[in-house]
Amino acid sequence: MRKFLSTLAMAAAASTILVSTQAYAETANPFKCEPGEKYVMNVMVSGVEYWFPVYEMFKQAGQQFGCETEYTGTPEYDVNKQIATFDQALAQKPAGILVHPMNSDPFIEPINRATDGGTAVVTFAADSPNSKRVSYITSDNVAEGTYAADAVAEAMGGKGEYAVLENPGQDNHDKRISAFVTRMEAKWPDMKLVGRAASNQDPTKAYQAVLSLAQAHPDLGAVFMPEANSAIGAAQAAKEGGGKIRVMLADVNAKILDMIKAGEIFGSVNPNQGMQGYMGFMLLWLAKHPELIDPMNDAKRAGANAMKVPFVDNGFSIVTKDNADDFYWDKYLKRRGTKGIEE
Incomplete structure (x- = not known):
């Protein structure tokens, strides 16, 4: 009887630990979006195929965090029209925007305005280094x-x-x-x-x-x-x-x-576009949630975003006759079973 009760107690304790662990995982996981938390990607010449794999992995990272994502931009090679679409996206009050600024200086004011208003901004592939963007991801x-x-x-x-x-x-x-x-x-x-x-x-x-x-x-x-x-x-x-x-x-x-x-x-x-999008999202999400990071520096004293990472290299590939088949967008989408920028 004593052995039976001991075994029963151990089973109960194990069950309690399991339930407690599951509850903790459900309630304490900080890497999860709040309902309606949205992240936007913004580009110029939006029909250019280069952007599509970037957004594909940006979108996947967002899904893994339970976030909403959206692909935006202008079809023209026109910085003023791109800024207009950036402002339209900003009007939705997204948590963050991953942007490819067509030109550096014209984007300083829009990016600074977004940052000051509480929307995190990360640049990719092209930069606006004099703006308040928190990070920049690109290939070298x-x-x-x-x-x-x-x-x-x-x-x-x-x-x-x-x-x-x-x-x-x-x-x-x-x-x-x-x-x-x-x-x-x-x-x-x-x-x-x-x-x-x-x-x-x-x-x-x-x-x-x-x-x-x-x-x-x-x-x-x-x-x-x-x-x-x-x-x-x-x-x-x-x-x-x-x-x-x-x-x-x-x-x-x-x-x-x-x-x-x-x-x-x-x-x-x-450039490894998929990594650009995936890591771009990660940088953006962390920039929106800097409270998760407590580095040994003066960020809190200075009132700065503790997540600020000046530069991330997403790498690049060399495309030749030998490996060209690995880079077709339609084959990539078919393999992944998604609708690309349409979702």
Whole structure:
């Protein structure tokens, strides 16, 4: 009887511990959104495929925390129109906004206004460093430009002429171009920069620019651009010129992947967009809940957000013929069984 009662007592104690643990887990888990807690992602040129995997993982992180998420932005390459959509999102009083600021300085006031009003702001892929954004997540744009330069120069035997297409004023694009040119000058002195043109993510402008560059410089061997849309026009111009111009870029979309596989585009450096979105959400959520963090610094005394993390590197991948199939958006969505930006 004594043994039976002892066993019964142990079972009761174990049951009590289990129930208590479950109750604690249900009531004390701080990593959970309140009902109606919403986080928004905001971009320009919202139809560009680059953003879709970013939002896919931003959305997944939100779902795991029990939060609401929304994809917003303007279809135009227009900073004023993007700011208007940012303000529309802000009017919903979201807990936080993950934003890709088209240009740095015009976004200082909107981001500061959002932060002062209690909405956390994290920038991604491009930054507004003089604003009150709490964190910035991106791939290493300098490393991307450097890798692209080495790949192109090595393929050309370290000697030849090249050109670049640009989108002046967009922080991450400017860094990629600057790093590409700087690397060429430092490591490949026999590679000569013969032209620069502003394509502003417009395939038609890129097409015309490469045609003009090739006509002015018959020995042009390569052209680099910091995004995917321009590469479509550049590759078409290179193809019409006999295919001797190597087209190197950053980012991918389905058309770019098709062209890489067909040998019409030399290659691409592609940021790990999914990690950008997932970690972007994590930074944003923690920025909204800094009370969970008690670092050994003067944040409380200074009245600063204890979560402030200046920079997070989400990494990048090199896309070639060998691995292009792993980067198709439609295949990714089918594998995941979701509706992408539509949910």
